Each structure stands twice: as structure tokens, then as C-alpha cells.
Amino acid sequence: MKTEPDGRVTFTGEADLPPVAMSFASTAYNKTGSWKYLEPYHQDLTPPCNSVCLAGNDIVNVMRRIEAGDLREAALLLLETNPLPSVTGRVCPHPCEKPCNRKAMGGAVSIRALERFLGDWAAREGVLPSPVPEALAPGDGRSVAVVGSGPAGLSAAYFLRRAGFSPTVFEAARETGGLLRYGIPAYRLPNGVLDLEIQRLAGIGVRFETGVRLGKDFYLHDLATRHAAVVLAFGKNATRGLGIPGENLKGVWDGIDLLARAKAGKPPALGGEVAVIGGGNTAVDCARTALRLGGKATILYRRTRREMPAFKEEIEEAIEEGIRIEYLAAPVSLSRRPGGGIDLRCVRMALGEPDESGRARPVAVPGSEFTVAVDAVVKALGEGVDLGIVPENLRKGEWRVSCDERRRTPVDNVFACGDCAGDEGTVADAIRAGREAAHAVASTLLDRPYAPPNLTRDRGASAEVAKFKRFNRAYFREEAGVSPSHRPASERRADFREVALPLGEEEARAEAARCFKCGTCVRCDNCHVFCPDMAVTKTARGYEIAYDYCKGCGVCVQECPRAAIHLRRAP
């Protein structure tokens, strides 16, 4: 009797055979893998939330860590992509929740509320992203100037620092934060929250210079000579006018100015009937601010609610608080009203053909003019970028700095991101833009071949988005989530304290547990335990399939709760 290297047992003849049918070896010699025509493989898919997060957060894996109670690990993971989680956890319109697969079984996971919970926890605990680049390789501590301390500038500085550079952020205002500090009312984003986030940046070595304005206190040329690179990240710094008679009357306020003064605790006296003109977040914020200052606010918008660019939630909260919205109305002129106040002359609009933005173009209805008597008018039509502060060759059109897809401006080693570079969008979008700019700076200064950032690829996930229909529903129960509670409208309209209330830790963990972890292997062991052929083994990193033995039954694929295993044709 001889045992071959492959485990086979052979006999030379009768003399060699045992007297009875008995075994001398395991069946491991028998490579049953040859039976299969399909074979399974583990491959994480992109969770729908991750697929739409502009900040690029690995939401599902953050959820896993919150669920497990590893808040520090969760925070560190979140800080990998998001330098401002307490901010986005409050003001992001959370597109991540919209495609959430949990929606069908108890409602989408409250991802934003969890982000706020985690961001606040991290701020309270003073969690710094890890590792903090002490040695400063590979950026080697080279200095980079960042102009503007709004979300894009903060993000660019954060990621530059983490890449080993020494960024200095130049801010024209007395305090950092840009739009976050001056443009978002305290009931949505208190300054204390922002301060802690910026403190974290300072904590890893980002330097700030405030009260210095590009184009006045220094010029781009100065920065370019003193720093290895410059990132332009300034925001919208000019309000659009109404372009109608009487817009400079006393009692007519600039929306951005109003919000800034209110946030700084020095609001103008605003009372009586206040008309807010516009349909964006600034308009809604102005109306809610006016309300909190004692006014009775009405928003005038020339289209309908469907076209309003303000976040849906913002609008809802405003209506809850008693704000009136006059749709399909546009101002025609303003005039002083005898005996005080302002006559606001308006015209009715109707929706016509779509314009270049794709929204229906409002058309004035002839003869439909009407006049409203108000005490104040707030102009909130939107803001623009004042390009006067940069050299002419950097301007592209009226409102943006010229830059290519690698965020390079026509001037060597000068990059741009954020509102000034046309990244008009949310804070999350600004975070993405800042990260891209940092990435571009690093590849240029380190002379690396440029490849666009791809977080999905870096995480080893496929770009395919995990669909609920491929999940094994047996592993999930219908379960209602926590809906982040709000203070009652009657109470909140009286002050500037936050509207949304925070989640407690238990609540947060329960909510994170509701997350399906779509398309993401969570080491549930189903593939390992149910494999009839014991072909799926556990490894330090996950699972390994012994294709020599896998018969291709597909049980592992079927029993994977969340579509992280797939079948392909066997070779």
C-alpha cells in the first residue's frame, strides 16, 4: 500500500490489500471541484448610499463600526473621507438616504443623523484622523496656500495635510468657515460645532490666517512665490441684484448679509411683514431667520414648489414654522409706501417651456400685477463669485475660475476648487472638490502620474450597485427606524437653537444595525457554514474558496444575505 502525494492510496496487488473494505485515507484526494460549471467568488458591490455620497464616505462600513460600538474606529473611517462630519451630519441633503435598500423594510436608515452623532462624538472626544503625518513624507512638509476657508478650502487643506504638505488657509473674514460660519443659520449649524471641526484641522497642523483678503492684502503672485502650490477655494462673495426699481430702498436687505449678521449675533431689527424673494436655501433661511427675529415671513418664488432649489426638508420645516410661500409671483418694483413700509409690486407668473437649466421658464402673465404692503424685503436670489480678485487669465466667464478636470488653472501650480471653480453644490460636493484639489496638488508636486481618485476601487468594491432584489430577505426583518426628532415648531421659531435633536448612543447603534450593509461582506459566515463541500474557509481577511472542492452548487451565493458573493462561469 502506498499513499501518493495527492492523497490517493494505491495497492500493488492482492497481498497488499487489507482483508476487508476499510479506509486508509480521507477523501481529500478527490478534487470534486471538477464537477462544477459555475463558481462562486466574493466581491463587494457598491452600496447605494456610498454610490451617491458626494463626499465619498464609506457609509456602510461606518455603520458596521457604529453597530459594533467601535465609535472610535467608525469616526476614524469617516474622517478618512470627510473632514467635517458634524457639519455634513447637519446640513447635507443626504442623497444617501434616498436609494437606501432599507426603505422597503421599515424606512431608510437615518444616515445623516448617524453622521452627526458620530461627528459630534469624535469632536467631543478630540479624535484626530490617523495617522497624523508627523514625518511629513511624502509631501515632505512643502507649503501650500489655500485661499478661502469654506468647506472646499477646509477640505483641500485637510487632505493636503494628510498627504504630508503644510497648508496655510487664508481667509478674508475675521473667522474661518466661510459659508458655514456666515451663511448657514445657527438653528441648522451652530458655530460651536464648526469651531470644533476646524480645531481638528488645526490639530493636525493646518495653519490659518484670517482677515487677509486676496486682491487686497496680497496677490496671487505673492502666494505663488512663497508656496509650492496655491489652491483657490473662495466662495460666492457677491449677491445678485433684483434688477428692478427701488431695490436699494431702506428696508430692503441683502440676504447673505442678513444671515451673516444674525449668525454673528448682531441681527438688524426686522419685524412686521417680511417678503423674501427667491427659492433657494438662502431664501428659506432668510425667511426662517426673519421669523426668529420677530417678523412674519413670506417667500415669493416665481416658479412652483416643484422647481424650488431649496432642500425639501428645509422647505417643510419652514412651512411647519409658519412661513408662507407665494408661488408663481415675481417682484416688478419696490416703492416707499406713504406712512411707512414698502409697496412690493408683483406680477403673476406662469410656467412656460423649459429653460437651459431644464426647469420650466416662468413667464409673466400680462395684466396680473398686484401690490403687497410689507415692512421689509429680503433679496435672496442667489450669489455669485467676484472674480475681480484674481488675474484676468484665470477667469472663465463672469462667475468662475478657469480650471481643467485636474483642477489646474492656467497658472502653474495654481489649482481651484469649490464655488469659485464652479462646484456649485452642497458641502459634501465641496469636500469632494477639496479632496480632488489636494490629490491634484500632490500628483503634480510629487510628479506622480495622475489618476482620478476612485474610492470604490480603493476599497476593493465593484462599481455595480447592490440591489435589494439580490438579497436574501430571510436574513432581514421589517424594522422601523429612529426618525431624528425635531423640536416642536412653536418652540423653535422663537430662538436660534438647533432644530434637529441628536441621537443617543443606543439609538445610534440600533439605527446603524438596521443598515443592510448592502453588497458588503460582514463576515457573517453563511458561505462558510452552509457550504456542503467545506470549500469556503475563513481567513484573516475574509474567506477563501477552495475551487478544487467547490462543486458550484451556489448555496453560498443564495445564502449571502447581501449579495457579496456571485457566480461566474468556471474556467
Place this chain on the structure above:
Amino acid sequence: MRTDCPDRPHFRLPNGGEIVSRGHLACPGCGIMPAIRFAMKVLGRRTVIVAPACCYAVVDGPFPYSAAGVPFLHSAFEAAASFASGVRAGLDTTGVADVTVLAWAGDGGTFDIGLQSLSAAAERNENMIYVCYDNEAYMNTGIQRSSATPRGAWTTTTPKGATKTERKKDLGAIMAAHRVPYFATATIAYLEDLTRKFAKARDLGGFRMLHLYAPCPTGWKADARHMVELSRLAVRTRVFPLYEVHDGTRFEVTLDPETAPLRDYLALQGRFAEMGDAGVAAMEDEIRDRWEILQRRAASSGRA
């Protein structure tokens, strides 16, 4: 802490490595394998397996190989319980009384040809664990009807147009009538329940029996990948309730998950393709009947 698999709350793999080896000859998606694998993890290496003619006797491997990892005695079809009784007596009288004797038989070898020897071993309260893995027909010989085959099922001896008209034997009631110390049903979709029952059986003495529901994708004309799904649906539809019986008198339903429609279970299997609405309704009635009987038994044990 909550796990994301509600069917296996707090499931922990039994300690120890694999005892059963790869390369065995089970069909793809065989419902026996996860069961024997975890049974062995619970029972450990000081176990002797006795298996009569059945799928598993082939699955374990041809001469000179065996996947079992422990001593394995093939027995005649009708005599697993008697072979195992002899092994028990032999071990006890040669000084190795601490070894577990595990009989591992199919439904044919249990419900049909082996019932006599099984009954006798149960009556003698032989110190062994007898497992019937039930795939509801003679699968090894090519899908012939057994007394474990459910009404309405196709087999090669209850062919198209003449599917089985008789109901399945109530094995649990038969064994309870023997007043054996422990009887339990289990199935692989509910692995925690299954391993817990094996551990319980291991720690008790006398005649202990587990009735395992082992889906056979080959014989049920089902997709191999649905093996665990079928196991789970059998429980959720109450086709195969999970319960245990102590001393033949104390019935307890051990797991009663959210119910699922019978049609979900039937639809995955070609063997029920001929079952019309009336057949489904009759099967539903039968299931309800059996469930009520089980509930009554559990209630009278004070363990509803």
C-alpha cells in the same frame, strides 16, 4: 447584541476544526453535509458512526477512503440501530464507554426498513444518538417513494399522474411513544437550533434521536442553490416544525419563525409540479392539523 442574521441569533460555531473532510461524493447542494459536519463538530472525535445503506454511505467515499474522520461502520440497510447497539455493547465491554455511538441513517433506513430495529433499540434505551436525515424518498437508489415521502410528491415509483396519495409517517409521535429520553427535529437552515440539539443529545444518556430535515435538490427537482432556502421554508411553512420531546411526554416547540406561504416552498421544487390548488389546500390542511396536534402536545406539557 443583535446580529444581522435573525435566523441564527447569537450563533457561535462549535469549537474545533473540521472533522468531516472534503472530496466527499455528495451531490452539489446536498442537505446532509452541513448537518453531519456540524453534528461532528459538536460530538467530537470520540465518536463512532454507524450508517446503513443510504446516500451518506456512498457520500463518505469508496474504498479505501472515508470523509468521516472518525471510525465509521457501514451496516445493513435495516439494521443500523442493531449494529449500533452492538457497537455500544462492544465499546462498553472493552473499556471505551466514553465514546459516543452515532447512527446516521436516511428516511428509508429509519421510517421503513429500519423501523423494527430502531424501535427495539429505542425500547432498550440503548445509549446512542440515532439521527435520521430525512430527504423524503429513497434518493440513493434514484428517488423512490418512502413512507417519509409527503403526499402529492412525485417520485420514480409515484410517477407523473400517480403522485403519492398517502401521508407521511409521524416519526416524532412514534418515537415519543417509545418514551425515549430525547427526540428532536432540526434542520440546517437553523444551525444554532441544530447544534444546540446535538449538544443536548450529547450531554444526555440513553436513546437520543434527531430527525433532520435534509433537502435533496437532486431528488426534489430543485435548484442546488436553494438547499438552505428549502430547509428554512420547510420550517417557516410548518412543513417541518422544529420541536423536541423529553421522555416522550414533554413536547416543546423550539423555534417558530415568521411563517411563509406554503406555495413559496412548493414553487422551488419540481416534485410538486403536479399539485393543483386542491392538492395545495389539502396539504395546508394537513400541515395545520399536525401543527395543532403539536401545539396541543406542547400545551399539555406546559410548554406551548
Place this chain on the structure above:
Amino acid sequence: MTAPQAAAREGSAAASTRILTGNQAAAYGAYLSQVQVVSAYPITPQTTVIETLAELYRDAPWPSRFVNVESEHSAMAACIGASMAGARAFTATSSQGLALMHELLHWASAQRLPLVMVNVNRALAPGWNIWTDQNDSLSQRDTGWMQLYCESNQEALDTVIQAYRVAEQVQIPIMVVLDAFVLSHTAEAVSLPSPEMVRAFLPPRDPPFRLDVEEPHAFGGLLTPDHYQEVRAKLHRGMEDAIPIWGEAERSWEAFTGRAYDAVVPYRTEDAEMVLVASATVASTARDVIDALRARGKKVGLLRVRLFRPTPHDALRLALRGIPRVAVIDRNISYGHHGIFFQEIKSALYDLPARERPGMFGYVTGLGGRDVTRGVILDAVGRTLSRDRAEPETVWIGRKE
């Protein structure tokens, strides 16, 4: 005589003489062999074997189990299981019970398990019949079991003990056969060897393989055409080896007890012109007939066949070569052919040179317990001596015409 034999013989002073039936004697044989597991099922006329054992095992001083199963099939199954675990196992049965065991007789031999079973010969139903004939055991001729046919109660006891020794040496199960009632229920004086003597003759079982968790093997899995034949050839070779080993056991037992039987037992065959061949208790009556005929000057002798399987070809040839006429009395029949001993012996002698090859005469009688009297045996002798050639058809004697 070796030292242990001498010591045991010394101890044999403790050997006692008891009045025992054949069944009791066989039971004592098993008990003295220190069988560890007994599993059996009642059937007349075997039942008193296990009743006796049940009594004896109530207080057995060594670890033992008495497994009261629900059928003979399970009795054999339990013996197989116990033997696989390394224990010495015993069972007893008769007739229908033996027939029910048939499947597992193959199992035990192909698994090379040294079981010993007492079969009390009883005719098969229908027409229920509890009396002796050999068709039950001879139906199991090809199951791979050794078979020995006993003539006395003492021989029954001795053979069981001898059987364990040989079975455990060659790893082949052995059936010890007793006539129903004539032996099973008839009492006579039997000398019981002392336990020490038996222990010296029969060492504890030391199986070459068993169900051992320290060294796990699977036993009895799929054996394909690639290997089946070779493994079975080993069983056949084991049977062949068993003949000299049985002889050794006889010599050893003789040294301990002074008793020996051998595979075939010739009686007054020197210068015989005709030799009767018989087995079991028919041989006792035949011996009487031979004595009577010798007294009348007839040159006749007797050959008792004790070992039926494996066939003791050499012993048969040696005993019967050159005998002009050999008459075989069979208490059994292979329907449509002949008596079974007859055909076996005829076949064994066929290879003798033509001048030494006896004329073969076969007689079937005594089925279903019909007495095989002196008259019947004389009839066989008369027919044989009166003919030059055997009758071509099966010859029934002692049958009502």
C-alpha cells in the same frame, strides 16, 4: 506438553462433570470462552442456549452485555457491531432464525469477524416443523462461515471453545451445529474444563482492526470491481488456512483435556470395502451398525464428517482413497440435485486416480426429524453392497412408499 498446558492440566482437577443438555453444554462453552457480548432471539429448539446464558451472565465477573434484540437479524447485527468494537460476541439460533440472518452471515464473514454461533439444526417451514434436519445450516454453505457438526454434548462444549480460538486466528466466523432435541434437549454427562484451562487455551481477543477512535477507519464502504475479487479471495484463503489451524487447535485442546475430534473422524475403515459417511448424531447410530456388521465379518467402516466448511479435501481423500464403495447419508437435500454432503464428498474425491476413486452412493433420509434408525442405515449399507454402480437418481431411504 508445554508448561502452561501442564499447569492448566494441574488445574483441571477443578474440572467438574455435570449433566447437561447439548444446548446447556454449548452455552457453557460460550461462557467459559468469556464472551463479552451475547445477543440472541428465542427460537425453538435453540432457546435454552440463551436461557442458560442469561442465567450465567447475570453474574458474569467480567464486563459483559446481554443484548435482548427483537429478531435474529438484529442479533447477528449486534454481534457484528460488538465484534467490530473489539469484543468477543456470541449468538445462537435455529432454522427460520438462521434464514433471517442470512444477509448478515455474509456481512460477518466479509467483515472478517470471529463470531461463534450455535445453530441447532431444525427443519424449515412451511409446514411448521421444529425437529432436526440440516437444511437450515447447509443453506448457509456459501456465506463464508466455517461449519462444524457435533455428535455429542461434550463435543458441543469443546467445539465452541475451539471455535473461538480458530476464528480469532483466521478472522472467520464459525457456526457450531447441533441436532435438534437429539442433542439440544438430551442430557448427558459433560466434563466442564476449568476457567483457567480455557484461558490458557484461548487468549483474550486481540483484533487486527476495530472501531478505534484513536485510529479511525471506515469499514464496509463501496468496494468496486477493482478490488472486490481480491478481498474476497483473501476470505477464501483464510478458509483454506483454517484447516491446519483447526488441527493445531485440536492438538492443543487434546493436550489440555485429552479430548480431540478432528475434521473427519474415521471408524474401522482399515481394510474396509465400504465406508459409510455420516455427520452429527446419525454417525452415532451408524457406528453401532458398523460394529454389528463387523461382528458379522462385513468389511465396513464409518467416516464422520465434522468440519463441513472449509471442506477438508485432503483428510477426505486420505480417508476414502481406494475404498471401493462410499455411501453418504444426508439428513438434508439440495432439491433437484442430491444430498449435500454427498455432492461435496463426491466432488472432493473426483481428482483421485481412477483406480483409487471410490464408487459413490448417496442416500437422503431423516428430514424434518424423521428418525434415522439402524434399519434405515442398514438399508443404505444393503443397497450399496448389492449394487456395482450407484443409482443415477437421488435415493431416498426410510421414506414411506
